[in-house]
Amino acid sequence: MSVTIKDVSKDASVSIKTVSRVINNEANVADSTKKKVLLSVKKLGFKPNKSAQSLRSKKSYMLALLYDNPNKSYLADVQSGIFNACKSTGYNLVIQECDYKSSELKNDIVQFVDDFRIDGLIITPPLSDMSDFLNHLDFSEIQYSVIAPSTMNTESLYVSSNDYEASYTLTSEIIKHGHTDIGFIKGHPKHSASNLRFNGYLDAIKNHNIEVNENWIKQGNFSFKSGFDAGVEIFHSAAIPTAIFASNDSMAAGIMKSAQMKGLKIPEDISLAGFDDSPIAHQLWPALTTVKQPVEKMSSHAAKILMAKFDGLAEKNKSKEFKSELIFRESLKNL
Numbered sequence: 001m002s003v004t005i006k007d008v009s010k011d012a013s014v015s016i017k018t019v020s021r022v023i024n025n026e027a028n029v030a031d032s033t034k035k036k037v038l039l040s041v042k043k044l045g046f047k048p049n050k051s052a053q054s055l056r057s058k059k060s061y062m063l064a065l066l067y068d069n070p071n072k073s074y075l076a077d078v079q080s081g082i083f084n085a086c087k088s089t090g091y092n093l094v095i096q097e098c099d100y101k102s103s104e105l106k107n108d109i110v111q112f113v114d115d116f117r118i119d120g121l122i123i124t125p126p127l128s129d130m131s132d133f134l135n136h137l138d139f140s141e142i143q144y145s146v147i148a149p150s151t152m153n154t155e156s157l158y159v160s161s162n163d164y165e166a167s168y169t170l171t172s173e174i175i176k177h178g179h180t181d182i183g184f185i186k187g188h189p190k191h192s193a194s195n196l197r198f199n200g201y202l203d204a205i206k207n208h209n210i211e212v213n214e215n216w217i218k219q220g221n222f223s224f225k226s227g228f229d230a231g232v233e234i235f236h237s238a239a240i241p242t243a244i245f246a247s248n249d250s251m252a253a254g255i256m257k258s259a260q261m262k263g264l265k266i267p268e269d270i271s272l273a274g275f276d277d278s279p280i281a282h283q284l285w286p287a288l289t290t291v292k293q294p295v296e297k298m299s300s301h302a303a304k305i306l307m308a309k310f311d312g313l314a315e316k317n318k319s320k321e322f323k324s325e326l327i328f329r330e331s332l333k334n335l
Contacts, residue, residue: 167200178335227254
């Protein structure tokens with residue numbers, strides 16, 4: 001038998017109207033009363049009727065994730081984090097693929113929000129770095145939170161991790177393993193994380209008084225194929241590095257394939273590192289040294305702070321930077 005609002009009213013010793021006002025986040029309810037009602041809601045497992053709430057509050061209980069990213073593993077982690085946040089709140093999630101190069105992007109998204117009655121957007125790179133796009137959303141009074149923006153605008157809701165610091169630290173660790181000839185594969189040129197990771201690598205190389213070899217630095221786009229193509233180019237050079245650091249694990253996997261096709265063994269002939277700690281990092285052999293980013297936790301927090309903003313919960317409406325972790329596996333060896 002399902003729990004009703006009347007059951008909550010009885011358990012909390014308040015009127016049905018008071019329970020309704022708390023559930024719909026209406027003003028002028030004492031904090032002590034609100035806590036008492038919410039405690040009864042949790043204890044009894046009461047699930048509000050979202051359709052009815054939507055009609056009363058004009059909220060649709062719909063969030064939308066906007067993305068333009070070829071890395072399916074990253075996208076899966078983002079979705080999983082948001083879904084977990086939505087579970088306990090009754091919100092639903094719409095996934096919307098975008099073309100960041102489209103001249104109609106701004107108008108298309110505004111129309112999309114109107115057509116589907118979207119309460120708020122969660123925006124991933126490279127869209128999260130497009131100031132004109134975000135300004136248009138602000139002008140259109142569309143609420144959103146952004147994941148991994150290049151600029152931490154204190155007026156916007158965001159979650160991030162320190163890509164520069166993680167890349168600098170991993171590059172330094174590769175150097176500590178005895179490597180001075182280190183190649184690097186850049187990520188998508190429109191993603192802020194790509195520049196941060198590349199700059200971390202560059203500064204670590206320079207601060208250890210190692211000369212940068214431009215022949216070992218290649219442009220990728222976070223896809224397996226771009227990593228494979230970059231590896232083919234590097235391994236056809238007159239001299240090859242003893243280690244390669246790729247901006248994500250998918251590209252590192254592509255490099256591994258190109259190395260094997262060239263007859264090179266990892267890590268015997270060349271050490272390899274990636275970034276993200278996606279599933280492929282430990283599915284490969286040898287398993288991949290990488291940086292673990294808490295993508296699910298980041299995206300979950302992005303959803304939570306957005307929903308908290310809808311409900312006026314300022315104390316829970318906080319942007320946050322998450323810490324990354326180095327994961328050492330068999331693909332990196334000491335020289």
